[in-house]
């Protein structure tokens with residue numbers, strides 16, 4: 001393939017992706033194709049400069065996402081510190097037997113994302129030129145994707161993205177081995193209590209502020225790999241991965257309490273009602289959302305400001321059976 005066809009092929013690959021993770025995967029594949037690096041990865045650091053996510057391309061075409069125990073080598077740490085100190089967007093450091101090439105992909109107040117490439121030899125001028133072009137296409141397209149997936153008011157993911165994520169999580173559940181150690185995936189619906197009266201008494205703009213506060217508290221309470229959505233109106237959804245029921249309960253209880261501690265002018269306290277259920281691979285995701293919703297309804301009917309799991313609704317004999325099993329229908 002000629003160089004220009006090759007580049008077009010990479011651009012085509014990028015712009016075909018509708019998912020941030022697949023886009024990162026595409027970038028790593030392109031880098032491998034052009035530079036044949038010894039190693040390449042994409043690292044995300046939080047505002048305290050701690051690594052929170054690492055995406056690597058392993059042998060073949062497998063991409064791995066790591067969210068815990070990420071170790072940055074002293075070389076990488078030193079280079080990133082240097083880039084931060086001098087506000088550099090790229091940096092190449094030469095070592096005896098390799099070159100370390102680091103590129104800043106994205107930077108916001110919350111996160112910074114870097115492409116880290118280890119090469120046996122220094123990249124040529126033309127290789128550098130191609131990589132730079134590729135990275136700016138990646139970064140422009142990635143911004144467009146993020147914009148399309150984000151709820152404008154709260155910055156959480158929007159409902160359209162929720163539908164894609166829940167289907168993906170449901171499909172991944174079949175290949176997941178987390179069930180072996182009591183861990184599972186969970187879905188919770190979080191709904192503000194008496195929100196209409198907040199809007200009615202203090203106005204819609206004030207109501208919007210409350211929604212922003214609650215979404216911030218959610219972001220602080222949950223883990224980086226939990227998926228947070230504004231489902232619509234005053235309703236939020238969280239998809240929690242690889243947790244025991246106890247961990248999930250504790251976390252939702254912490255969220256409930258954290259929301260009560262939000263300090264707002266004019267109002268003493270706000271609260272949320274929460275309904276949760278466990279992902280089960282043989283139950284269609286529409287049914288799972290319905291189960292979480294029934295648990296939420298129970299919370300609302302029993303005093304609000306509480307967390308209910310669907311199995312409690314079942315044990316009370318109040319569950320309405322609307323089970324759809326995988327394969328029965330195809331809604332999304």
Ligand SMILES: Nc1nc2c(ncn2[C@@H]2O[C@H](COP(=O)(O)OP(=O)(O)OP(=O)(O)O)[C@@H](O)[C@H]2O)c(=O)[nH]1
Pocket residue numbers: 191192193194195196197199203204205206207208211232233234300304
């Ligand atoms: N400020 C603001 N309000 C919204 C938005 N979307 C929906 N709402 C309002 O959210 C309120 C939801 O009210 P209800 O569904 O009656 O629920 P509630 O008053 O919270 O009552 P419970 O859920 O039973 O505790 C309505 O007043 C909507 O107008 C939004 O984006 N911003």
